[in-house]
Amino acid sequence: MMNYASAEPPPRPPAPAIHAQALTVTRGPRTVLRDLDFAVPHGQITGLLGPSGCGKSTLMRAVVGTQAKATGTLNVLGHPAGHATLRSRIGYVTQAPSVYDDLTVRQNLAYFAAILDPGRTAADRRHENVTRAIADVDLTTHADALAGNLSGGQRSRVSLAVALLGTPELLVLDEPTVGLDPVLRRELWTLFHTIAAERGATLLISSHVMDEAERCHRLLLMREGEILADDTPEALRTRTHSETVEAAFLHLVDKAKATATTTPTTAAHQEETTR
Amino acid sequence: MTTTKHTDARALTYSRTTATATRVLRQLGHDPRTIALLVLIPCVMLFLLRYVFDGSPHVFDSIGASLLGIFPLITMFLVTSIATLRERTSGTLERLLAMPLGKGDLIAGYALAFGTLAIIQSALATGLAVWFLDLDVIGSPWLLLIVALLDALLGTALGLFVSAFASSEYQAVQFMPAVIFPQLLLCGLFTPRPDMHPALEAISNVLPMSYAVDGMNEVLLHPDMTAVFVRDVAIVAGCALLVLTLGAATLKRRTT
Numbered sequence: 001m002m003n004y005a006s007a008e009p010p011p012r013p014p015a016p017a018i019h020a021q022a023l024t025v026t027r028g029p030r031t032v033l034r035d036l037d038f039a040v041p042h043g044q045i046t047g048l049l050g051p052s053g054c055g056k057s058t059l060m061r062a063v064v065g066t067q068a069k070a071t072g073t074l075n076v077l078g079h080p081a082g083h084a085t086l087r088s089r090i091g092y093v094t095q096a097p098s099v100y101d102d103l104t105v106r107q108n109l110a111y112f113a114a115i116l117d118p119g120r121t122a123a124d125r126r127h128e129n130v131t132r133a134i135a136d137v138d139l140t141t142h143a144d145a146l147a148g149n150l151s152g153g154q155r156s157r158v159s160l161a162v163a164l165l166g167t168p169e170l171l172v173l174d175e176p177t178v179g180l181d182p183v184l185r186r187e188l189w190t191l192f193h194t195i196a197a198e199r200g201a202t203l204l205i206s207s208h209v210m211d212e213a214e215r216c217h218r219l220l221l222m223r224e225g226e227i228l229a230d231d232t233p234e235a236l237r238t239r240t241h242s243e244t245v246e247a248a249f250l251h252l253v254d255k256a257k258a259t260a261t262t263t264p265t266t267a268a269h270q271e272e273t274t275r
Numbered sequence: 276m277t278t279t280k281h282t283d284a285r286a287l288t289y290s291r292t293t294a295t296a297t298r299v300l301r302q303l304g305h306d307p308r309t310i311a312l313l314v315l316i317p318c319v320m321l322f323l324l325r326y327v328f329d330g331s332p333h334v335f336d337s338i339g340a341s342l343l344g345i346f347p348l349i350t351m352f353l354v355t356s357i358a359t360l361r362e363r364t365s366g367t368l369e370r371l372l373a374m375p376l377g378k379g380d381l382i383a384g385y386a387l388a389f390g391t392l393a394i395i396q397s398a399l400a401t402g403l404a405v406w407f408l409d410l411d412v413i414g415s416p417w418l419l420l421i422v423a424l425l426d427a428l429l430g431t432a433l434g435l436f437v438s439a440f441a442s443s444e445y446q447a448v449q450f451m452p453a454v455i456f457p458q459l460l461l462c463g464l465f466t467p468r469p470d471m472h473p474a475l476e477a478i479s480n481v482l483p484m485s486y487a488v489d490g491m492n493e494v495l496l497h498p499d500m501t502a503v504f505v506r507d508v509a510i511v512a513g514c515a516l517l518v519l520t521l522g523a524a525t526l527k528r529r530t531t
Contacts, residue, residue: 096366100367111297
């Protein structure tokens with residue numbers, strides 16, 4: 001298997017794919033995201049890592065434009081998040097598989113394809129896209145099975161296939177590999193890298209499995225609604241003198257806890273300056 | 276695939292609406308038992324009613340015609356409220372609204388799919404009542420079918436609307452007695468509306484099912500389309516449109 005972390009990232013256009021300034025999201029009385037500033041570069045895989053409940057999914061929903069009560073600035077592909085023209089340019093996979101259990105795999109994909117690329121003249125193209133997306137997630141043998149009869153991992157792959165329909169410029173994937181076996185996980189990560197390299201697409205992928213972090217070009221480490229670090233995996237390991245990203249993350253968390261009088265963001269900034 | 280021409284964010288597009296309707300019908304296609312229940316129960320009920328009133332056929336005429344309007348309303352209300360509740364809770368609604376799908380596409384798609392089903396249901400029930408159970412209709416059975424179809428649309432609209440206020444299937448089903456039963460009691464099925472307490476008659480005047488039943492009775496008693504029939508049909512259609520619009524307002528692209 002190739003070492004993805006050392007793969008040459010494609011040349012970067014000047015404007016980032018996602019750019020957040022002072023992004024804050026509240027849900028009820030709770031502030032889920034606190035004053036975030038970050039940028040996600042074009043054509044790369046950015047991993048969003050952190051313990052469950054730290055705000056990863058909320059951040060992704062804000063990027064896709066389905067999160068209410070988001071304040072601050074959040075620009076996605078040159079438009080404010082949630083702009084109508086972005087709807088066909090972003091592929092989004094929620095954490096829980098969102099497909100119709102009472103349709104077959106192919107019927108599910110055919111419907112979503114008809115929403116993305118409507119009209120009778122596009123029928124052949126849609127058919128190709130659907131067949132390719134099913135093959136991408138390795139479900140060709142299950143194409144005519146009802147989604148409700150599939151295993152959990154298979155259903156989440158159907159959900160992923162929906163996001164692979166068409167050619168989205170930005171893919172937002174919320175824990176796409178959770179509950180999958182190691183072989184399939186490796187295949188999907190190879191697919192993600194192919195999508196980034198060949199189509200120049202930007203991928204934002206969340207995970208709480210730290211070994212997947214090594215396969216990303218860049219990482220956003222999150223904890224309790226704040227961003228602890230925004231860097232490449234190597235740079236993270238080097239500056240925390242850690243062997244793995246997991247150790248680097250734990251190091252940063254300990255550091256944030258130690259400086260509990262200041263905020264974790266400040267701690268991350270201090271880290272930045274001592275580099 | 277080229278991504279040039281599907282950035283239009285219009286509320287209603289023909290092909291997305293029909294794609295949605297096809298999808299809803301395909302979902303039902305994998306559930307033949309629901310289709311069988313939807314289509315057969317009204318027929319069985321009419322059959323039962325015919326022989327309950329074996330000795331007084333004129334009672335069957337009046338109640339039977341009213342029921343032809345009420346059945347599609349109730350069944351479509353139930354089916355739609357559960358179907359759209361599932362769409363909301365399964366995450367597919369969030370996914371669809373993050374895609375270039377107009378809210379109007381989704382609602383019109385549902386209305387089209389369940390409207391098709393309602394035509395089949397009403398055609399069978401009307402055919403059975405008129406030709407086999409000797410329901411004595413003076414007007415055209417086609418007019419009965421039109422009212423039944425509009426009632427089905429009203430049921431679809433009401434179901435879509437209340438599904439926004441239910442967070443589980445248990446709650447959705449409980450909206451049936453809350454929304455449908457009062458209308459059933461006040462629509463003139465059990466006693467003519469002018470015979471009710473004036474306060475209840477006033478309430479029944481603003482409930483759409485009253486006009487659905489009135490419309491059916493107009494067809495039953497008059498050979499031609501009367502002005503009252505046209506008024507009844509217009510009110511039921513208007514209510515359906517109004518509630519569908521309210522239902523569209525409950526579909527939110529951004530949620531907390």
